[in-house]
Amino acid sequence: MSAPTDLDRRQFLQLTAATGGALVLGLQLAGCGPQPTVDAQGRFAPNAWIRIDPDDTVTLLVGHSEMGQGVLTALPMLIAEELEVDLAAVIVAFAPADRAYDNPMMFIQATGGSTSVMTSWEPLRQAGAAAREMLRAAAAMRWQVPVTECRAVAGAIHHDASGRKARYGELAADAARQPMPHKVALKAPEQFRLIGRDQPRLDALEKVTGRAQFGIDVDLPDLLTACIARPPAFGARLQEFDATAALAVPGVREVFAIPAGVAVLADGYWAARTGRDALVIQWAPPPAPAADSHEVSAALRALVARPGLRVRQDGTPQEVLAQAPQTLEAHYEVPLLAHATMEPMNATAWVHDGRCEVWAPTQNQGGARDTAAALTGLAVADVTVHTTHLGGGFGRRVANDFIAEAVSCALKTPHPVKVVWTREDDTRNDFYRPPVLHHLTAGLDGDGAPLAWQHRVAGPSIIAQAAPDLTPAALPNRAPRLVKNAVARGVALATGMIPDFVGFEGARENPYAIPNLRVEFATLRPYAVPLGFWRSVGHSHSAFAVESFIDELAAQGGEDPVAFRRRLLGNHPRHLAVLERVAQAGDWGTPLPPRQGRGIALHASFGSIVGEVAEVAVAPDGQVRVQRVVIAIDCGQVVNPLTVRAQMEGGMAYGLSAALFGAITMRDGAVAEGNFDGYRVLRMNEMPRVEVHIVESGAAPGGVGEPGTPPIAPAVCNAIFAATGVRIRRLPIDPALLKSA
Amino acid sequence: MMSFDLNGKSIEISADPQMPLLWALRENLGLKGTKFGCGMALCGACTVHLNGAPIRSCVTPLAAVAGQKVTTIEGLAGVELHPVQRVWLELDVPQCGYCQSGQVMSAVALLAGNPNPSDAEIDQAMSGNICRCGTYHRIRQAIHRAAALMQEG
Numbered sequence: 001m002s003a004p005t006d007l008d009r010r011q012f013l014q015l016t017a018a019t020g021g022a023l024v025l026g027l028q029l030a031g032c033g034p035q036p037t038v039d040a041q042g043r044f045a046p047n048a049w050i051r052i053d054p055d056d057t058v059t060l061l062v063g064h065s066e067m068g069q070g071v072l073t074a075l076p077m078l079i080a081e082e083l084e085v086d087l088a089a090v091i092v093a094f095a096p097a098d099r100a101y102d103n104p105m106m107f108i109q110a111t112g113g114s115t116s117v118m119t120s121w122e123p124l125r126q127a128g129a130a131a132r133e134m135l136r137a138a139a140a141m142r143w144q145v146p147v148t149e150c151r152a153v154a155g156a157i158h159h160d161a162s163g164r165k166a167r168y169g170e171l172a173a174d175a176a177r178q179p180m181p182h183k184v185a186l187k188a189p190e191q192f193r194l195i196g197r198d199q200p201r202l203d204a205l206e207k208v209t210g211r212a213q214f215g216i217d218v219d220l221p222d223l224l225t226a227c228i229a230r231p232p233a234f235g236a237r238l239q240e241f242d243a244t245a246a247l248a249v250p251g252v253r254e255v256f257a258i259p260a261g262v263a264v265l266a267d268g269y270w271a272a273r274t275g276r277d278a279l280v281i282q283w284a285p286p287p288a289p290a291a292d293s294h295e296v297s298a299a300l301r302a303l304v305a306r307p308g309l310r311v312r313q314d315g316t317p318q319e320v321l322a323q324a325p326q327t328l329e330a331h332y333e334v335p336l337l338a339h340a341t342m343e344p345m346n347a348t349a350w351v352h353d354g355r356c357e358v359w360a361p362t363q364n365q366g367g368a369r370d371t372a373a374a375l376t377g378l379a380v381a382d383v384t385v386h387t388t389h390l391g392g393g394f395g396r397r398v399a400n401d402f403i404a405e406a407v408s409c410a411l412k413t414p415h416p417v418k419v420v421w422t423r424e425d426d427t428r429n430d431f432y433r434p435p436v437l438h439h440l441t442a443g444l445d446g447d448g449a450p451l452a453w454q455h456r457v458a459g460p461s462i463i464a465q466a467a468p469d470l471t472p473a474a475l476p477n478r479a480p481r482l483v484k485n486a487v488a489r490g491v492a493l494a495t496g497m498i499p500d501f502v503g504f505e506g507a508r509e510n511p512y513a514i515p516n517l518r519v520e521f522a523t524l525r526p527y528a529v530p531l532g533f534w535r536s537v538g539h540s541h542s543a544f545a546v547e548s549f550i551d552e553l554a555a556q557g558g559e560d561p562v563a564f565r566r567r568l569l570g571n572h573p574r575h576l577a578v579l580e581r582v583a584q585a586g587d588w589g590t591p592l593p594p595r596q597g598r599g600i601a602l603h604a605s606f607g608s609i610v611g612e613v614a615e616v617a618v619a620p621d622g623q624v625r626v627q628r629v630v631i632a633i634d635c636g637q638v639v640n641p642l643t644v645r646a647q648m649e650g651g652m653a654y655g656l657s658a659a660l661f662g663a664i665t666m667r668d669g670a671v672a673e674g675n676f677d678g679y680r681v682l683r684m685n686e687m688p689r690v691e692v693h694i695v696e697s698g699a700a701p702g703g704v705g706e707p708g709t710p711p712i713a714p715a716v717c718n719a720i721f722a723a724t725g726v727r728i729r730r731l732p733i734d735p736a737l738l739k740s741a
Numbered sequence: 742m743m744s745f746d747l748n749g750k751s752i753e754i755s756a757d758p759q760m761p762l763l764w765a766l767r768e769n770l771g772l773k774g775t776k777f778g779c780g781m782a783l784c785g786a787c788t789v790h791l792n793g794a795p796i797r798s799c800v801t802p803l804a805a806v807a808g809q810k811v812t813t814i815e816g817l818a819g820v821e822l823h824p825v826q827r828v829w830l831e832l833d834v835p836q837c838g839y840c841q842s843g844q845v846m847s848a849v850a851l852l853a854g855n856p857n858p859s860d861a862e863i864d865q866a867m868s869g870n871i872c873r874c875g876t877y878h879r880i881r882q883a884i885h886r887a888a889a890l891m892q893e894g
Contacts, residue, residue, distance in 0.1 A: 068836030068874045200833050207838030208829040209822070210774020210814035214839060217773040225768075250757065268768040269777070270760045342778050342786060342839040342873050391776070391839030392873050423779040642833055646879075650836055653875025676783040676871060685864035687877035 037134075037176040044172035046131040046180065048100035049079055049124060056169025058083075058090045058155065063101025064120075065111040065363045066094075066203065067393030068650070069705040070643035073202045075120055077639055081194045082128030082186065084152035085168070092202050097365035097385035108366030112398050112533060114606035114703020117639050121701045122186075129184035131175075138174035139166055189637070198642040203389070215361030215388045218348045220416040224253055226409050227272040228419060229279050230261040230429055233669035234528050235286030238262065245278035255279070258408035260401070265413065269420050289669030290528035293335065293435065296666070299524055300437035303458035304331070308522030309499045312508045315516035317443075320452035324443025328556055332440070332545040333730045336664035337433035337534055338673070340681055343391020344426040349406035350416035351376055356383045356407065357416075361390040363397040371400040374481065375407045394654065395533035399431045424674040431466075431532025432664055434459045436503070438545035443516075448557020450568070452516035455507050457542070460527035461500035467491045499523065502533070506542030506605060506710065511575055512550065512568040529666060535654050536706040539605040543710030544659075544717070544731065547601035551718045552727065561600055561718065562588055575602060578611040578632045578695050585693050586613025586630035592723075595619075595740070596627075599718025601711040607702030608635035612652065614688070614715040618723045622735030626656060626688040626716055631708065633692065636699035644704050645692040651708025652690065657682035659713035661732050743807045747772075748816025758804035763787045765803050766813060774814035774842045778871070785870030788843035789813045795850040797869075814842040817849065825849050828887040836874035844870050848884050857888050 039045035043059075044052040051059040060079050066072040076092050095101050101109045104119050132152045139157035140147035143164055151158045156167045168175075189196070206212040231237065241262050243255035251271030255264050262279055266272035291299070321327060347360040349372065356376045362368045365385045372383045390397055402419060409417040421429070436459035443452040468488040475484050499521035508519045534540060554564035562583045569576045579602050583589075592598060595618045602611040615628040631648045638644055661680035665672040673679040717728040726738055744753045747770065756769050761780075766772045766789070775798060778786030782797035789798045790812040817823045822830075825848050835841045844867070851858060851866040858866065863884050872880070 066837075068838070070836070200830065201835065203838065204830050204833060204835050207835035207841050208826045208845060209818065210772075210842045212838050213773075214776075216777060217767075219771075219773075268764060270757065270764045270768075340873060342776070342784070342837065342871065344777065389839075390837060392837045394873070420777075423781070423784075646833065646836060646876075649878050650875035653877065654873065657873075657875075675779055675781050677781070681871055681873065682875070682877075683869075683871060684867040684877045684880065687875070687881070690878045 037180070044176045046134055046175070047127045048095065048098065049127045050083065050131045052131070052168050052172045052175070054169050054172050056155070056167045058085050058168060060090050060092050061095040062092060063095040063098070063109055064116045065365070065387055065390055065393065065397070067111070067363065067390035067397070069116070069647060070201060070640060071111070071116045073199055074117055074639045074643055075124055076202065077194045077199055078120055078124035079128040081192060082125045083132050085155045087194065087199065087202065089155055094387040097369040097383070102366065108364065110364040110366055110398060111393070112363055112395060114705040114707065118607055118701045118703060121637070125186050126184055129186055130181055133181045133184055134175040134178040135168055135171050137178045138171045142166070142171070142174060196638050196641070199640050200642065212389045214343050214391045215348070215359065216343055216346045216391070216420060218359040218388060218418060220348070220350065222415050223348070224265040224267065224413065224415045224417050225269050225272045226263045226265045226417050226419045227269070227276040227422070228258070228261045228263045228405060228425070229276050229281055230425065231283055233286055234290045234530065235288065235669070237284045239282040239284045241282070242280040245280065246275040249275040249278055254413060256412055258405065258412070260405045260408065263409050265409065265415070265417060272420070273422065286528070286669055288526065288528060290666055292668070293666045296435050296524070297333065297437070300333070300435065300458045301331075303522040303524060304437055304439035304456045308456050308458065308520035310518065310520055311499055311504050312517065312519040315452070317452040317454050317516035317518040320516040321441060321443040321454060324451055325446045326444045326556070327441060328444065328552060329441045330549055330552060330729055332438040332548060334436050334541040334544060335662070335731065336435050336529065336666065337658055337662045338427050338430040338664050338679055339392070339394045339396035339534060340427065340679060341392030341394060341396055344421040344423055345402040346418060346420045347402045347406035348416060348418040349403070349410035351407070351410045352414070354378070354382060356410070357386065358383065358403060358407065359386040359388060360403055360406070361388050361397060362403065363390065363393045363395070364400060367398070367400045368403045371403050372407045375404060376411060394535040395537070396430060398533055401429070423676070427674055427679050428671040431530045433534030433540060434462060434531045436541045438507070438541070440545060440549045442549070442553055444553065444556065448553070448559060450512070450514045450553055453510070453514045453518070455510070455519045455545070456522065457504045457507050457520065458522040458524060459500075459503050460524045460531060462502055462531040462533065462537070463500045464523070465531050502538045504542065505538035506603065507546060509604065510546055511572045511604065512565070513571060514568070535651065536605060536709040539603065539706070539710040540655065540658070543601065543603040544713045547603060547711065547714035548717055548727070548729070551599070551714070551721065555721070560589075565602060574609050574634050574697050574699065575604065577697065578602060578609045578634050581693055581695050582611035582613050582630055582632035585632060585691065588613060595723050597719045597722030597724070599715045599720070599722055601714035601718060603707075603710045605707045605710055607700070608633055608704060608707040610648070610707045610711050612711040612715040614712065614719045616716060616719040616723055618720060618738050620740045622738035624660065624716070624720060624733055624735065624738065626686070628689045629712065629715070631690065631692045632695055633704070633707065634695040634697045634699070635702040635704050635707070636697060637701040638694060639701065641694060644694060647704040648692045648708040649690045651706060652712045653682055653687060655709035655712040656716065659716055659731055659733060660686065663732050743803070745806045745808060746810040748812055754803070756803060759802050761799050762789070762801045762803050762806055762811070763798040766798060772813050772815050776839055776842055778840070784840070785843045785847060786840050788846040788870065790846060790850060793850065793853060795847050814846060817845065823849060824890045825852065825883070825887045828883045828890060832879050832883045832886065834876050834879045834883050836876055840870060840872045844872065844880055848880070848887065851884065852888055852891060856892060858884065
């Protein structure tokens with residue numbers, strides 16, 4: 001059934017939607033009045049996403065960032081479904097930074113948390129439907145016929161009885177004078193002609209011909225390229241520098257200090273890079289250097305030896321554990337990880353004529369706009385953010401550090417400035433996935449059935465670091481800077497005292513029917529290494545701990561890992577359906593040769609449930625070869641199945657890369673790894689064959705960008721156990737543990 | 742001033758002969774399809790053809806290509822897309838797309854020397870091209886498909 005839905009803009013946004021109740025901050029966004037229906041170019045502009053020119057050009061604007069996850073195709077599909085236009089006939093463009101495109105789950109215009117489709121599902125279909133209704137009304141008025149007789153098909157309104165037809169362009173001016181409908185009927189799923197069907201990426205052609213414009217490709221008249229010398233350790237400060245040799249490099253134009261370090265501006269990257277290498281700089285060591293990785297590891301061990309803050313309790317786990325006939329205990333540890341996007345960080349800024357323009361591959365247009373306004377002292381309205389394609393995001397490009405660098409440079413020169421990072425800059429100045437230790441204890445009855453589960457998670461807090469930076473951009477544009485700063489300080493104080501909700505996500509939501517269950521989190525502080533959101537965030541390690549330990553419990557009781565999970569998932573039919581599908585498609589239970597094994601893992605995140613079966617072969621020298629991965633996903637309503645499959649393949653590969661190789665090492669207050677030789681990532685010869693199966697559930701749309709990542713590490717480690725009897729409890733996987741005797 | 746053949750046209754360029762070809766292509770010659778990823782021939786994003794063979798332009802000094810033939814992603818298609826580009830579209834290979842110019846250039850060079858590569862040969866030839874989006878599985882399929890397409894003529 002088609003149900004009328006309310007078009008009123010939601011005016012109250014609560015931080016609780018993302019925090020799960022940990023932090024409540026009610027915000028009222030001002031200045032969100034009705035949109036004008038004609039834009040500055042005289043086009044029909046019924047809302048923020050649709051522009052229809054009198055020459056019949058239909059432009060669909062995408063306020064999200066395209067970093068490979070397919071929003072540049074999926075979001076226009078939602079609009080086009082209701083607007084009744086062919087995707088081949090529209091132009092798709094990146095929207096500017098504007099509060100109209102705020103992500104309702106993130107309170108700013110930003111892309112992350114696998115939220116694009118789930119938050120756009122209703123508003124974009126409504127946007128398309130509202131525009132269609134205005135076009136129908138315009139045609140009805142022009143032809144003096146009832147609007148119910150006017151059909152919208154493929155970019156035109158038809159009146160069958162009289163055989164009349166008008167293209168949307170011909171109706172654009174009249175449609176702009178129609179009242180905005182208050183209610184619109186949306187199609188029922190069986191009426192979809194685009195949603196749920198494979199739609200090839202709209203940006204594929206420009207990406208196979210080299211024409212897609214990424215941030216690093218931005219060019220402007222008189223542009224200078226900057227390379228920045230950054231501190232050699234986190235917290236080190238610039239004392240003095242000698243630019244003589246740098247300025248002697250042909251092409252180097254200016255050298256100056258900015259908050260991030262020393263910037264060398266030149267006619268191109270090579271001169272800037274050569275100039276930067278010629279700088280002589282004295283750095284003051286950090287007052288409190290970041291701890292070495294092995295010290296952090298020891299500190300986390302000490303933290304999980306004592307109780308942390310309780311984030312979930314069912315029953316009386318401590319009492320039951322003390323009396324259980326048998327108990328099992330294990331530690332699971334993961335290291336710091338870099339994002340390593342293929343396109344190194346970069347941004348271009350130009351301060352001119354009382355304005356600031358920024359061109360950037362950003363996941364956070366709202367934050368970029370606010371950062372530029374704060375640094376330049378300009379009003380937000382005088383800042384323009386142009387979004388380019390992103391050469392990978394994975395959560396790295398939520399941070400605004402590279403935006404701030406470009407704006408800081410642009411403030412000191414009349415030229416537009418493009419800051420370009422080297423690969424080593426990128427690896428050593430990331431906002432990293434934190435190092436985390438999980439301590440699990442289970443009590444089992446005499447038959448091996450789990451009675452109690454205690455899960456302690458310890459790590460530094462991402463939210464305590466990120467919240468003060470992310471908060472100001474989420475506040476209304478017109479809020480005075482003093483207010484924004486005060487709120488940011490309050491958020492910092494609050495988040496320093498509460499458990500980091502992204503630190504234990506996925507551990508707290510443990511779906512297994514265990515009557516006595518407790519989850520705790522302990523914050524490691526102080527912690528000097530910058531932390532951030534790494535594809536799937538807390539789920540990237542909580543799935544490893546939960547799904548490995550469940551496998552240990554199954555093995556303890558001599559039970560098949562699929563049968564064991566099935567028994568404990570009776571109350572979760574969607575989980576169960578994914579488990580059955582992936583086990584069947586993954587040939588669960590069929591024999592494999594010696595030192596080969598199959599492992600399974602199942603994990604829900606970002607509104608979707610993903611199961612993965614990995615097949616591994618372990619060589620006599622301990623090298624692990626992942627030969628095949630079968631994935632099943634229930635992401636509720638599917639918009640573009642082609643994208644769902646691609647995101648499952650890619651999300652899995654991203655997690656596999658980390659499981660096999662990923663580790664950032666802190667040594668002497670700095671990151672030891674620099675380029676892809678030190679920070680190894682998955683290559684073609686290490687990529688398994690992949691199959692993806694979509695499980696239909698009829699549920700609301702879930703995310704797909706991240707949920708493919710969490711299950712692969714435990715699936716592979718469980719497969720290694722099946723192949724060798726060795727349990728991997730620390731990532732990345734150490735082949736030395738797996739040598740055959 | 743030095744000259745070389747770029748995508749079938751003779752060009753002249755006046756620049757630091759030690760500057761990597763990558764930056765000459767991107768900044769002096771305006772061909773931005775070739776990408777910077779690592780600067781050390783570790784990731785393959787900068788792959789172009791030198792006399793038909795794949796090279797990493799980020800470590801190839803401009804002086805090394807004097808008088809020779811360089812082909813970039815912009816020079817691959819004629820009136821129609823190259824068959825490798827066509828199958829890349831058919832199998833919807835790209836995600837973020839940043840590495841794909843290099844992937845396509847490596848794949849074209851592989852197929853020119855080995856019209857019907859096995860999985861192992863594909864892995865060998867393509868393992869120098871990193872993709873962080875994890876499109877490897879589709880690239881492997883696409884190369885097989887392109888091989889079939891090119892043999893059909």
